[in-house]
Amino acid sequence: MTQAKVCGLSTHPTIEAAVANGASHLGFVFFPPSPRAVGFDQASDLCRAIPGHVARVGVFVDPDDALIERAIGAAGLTVLQLHKTAPARVAHLRQSTGLETWAAVAVKTHGDVAQASAYDGAASAILFDAKTPDDAALPGGMGVRFDWSLLNGHRHTMPWGLSGGLDAGNVGEAIRRTGAPLVDASSGLETAPGIKNVDKITAFLQSVAAS
Template sequence: MPATAKICGLSTPETLQAALGGGASHVGFIFFPPSPRHVSFDTAAALGTRVPAHVGKVGVFVDPDDALLDAAIAAAGLNVLQLHKTTPERAAQIRQRTGQEVWAAVAIKTRADLDTARTFRDAADRILYDAKTPEKATLPGGMGVRFDWALLDGFRHPLPWALSGGLDTSNVGEAIARTGARLVDVSSGVETGPGVKDRTKIVAFLKAVAQA
């Protein structure tokens, strides 16, 4: 099965179209005001209507409350909720209440961090392995940091999974070959600056994934 990709942090029609035209399987909209990729409900609604049914619409959240989730789902027509810094108990509650597919982001720096993935076995539908950001970082991801992919060697994944953290056109082929990832996630790796997506980089990244 060929690998597919999610382009995360989209905020304009032009970059969304680049992702769709390049064959992205998922597109991500970030609902977290501290992020330079944060989108308003109005922007998310306008972009969401452009996404065909076969492409997953992922809302990215950091320990969200129910009101935020409900408003974002309604605005963008989300069908996947990606949760950062959210406990397994809360993730399970969100999954049951909304009926949405839930991805649990697990921040990785050491092999011991992988143990967290197992706690989401009955609480989420997919694990997103992301690089652990520096202790004082204000953002949980999107900082271009990668983790040692060798940490995944021999690990028995408790759920379907995706790979994130520091991916770009130059290394995504290696990442897929090294880890066996069937879904990869990119944000800062296709930008010219924080939150500024580049159409050419998006297309090149998706081409690299298709050729991996």
């Protein structure tokens, strides 16, 4: 069965909807420019009631050690998701924290997909995400989708997931076309930037389960 991550959560009702409908991973953004960012106290409160079988993913953009340590301590993170982070840095954080560590690879071309190989031995998994415009303030969470056919024929050398513009309406097709073992959605489950919608979360997870 395909695993599903709901990212950018910031309220108890949306977390409850994600857990009740079978999300395997819940994502919490520790990047202040994002409308989905949470503070340490907020993350601690939100994560306290999450059952142990659901992974708590911290989402970071090239973070320093202090940020990682505070986020892990506050939220009890079990996974680190790292954007715009060099392979050596990913390897360091994986070793220093002992946590599962995902390297997000921004995709627009075949060459971008090939960059995933740089993380062999450094990351625990790869998250193929859509590349945002160069002048964009955020590296993800903007509803941008990449051409899934770019993954055709790619030899995956480690666990991986698919992100970028996914929602209830297209996730089934995404899973069928790519065979993704994990799918990740954020902006497609919102009514406005940073405002998750319980019904959209529920529909997304039901679509994943039906695929």
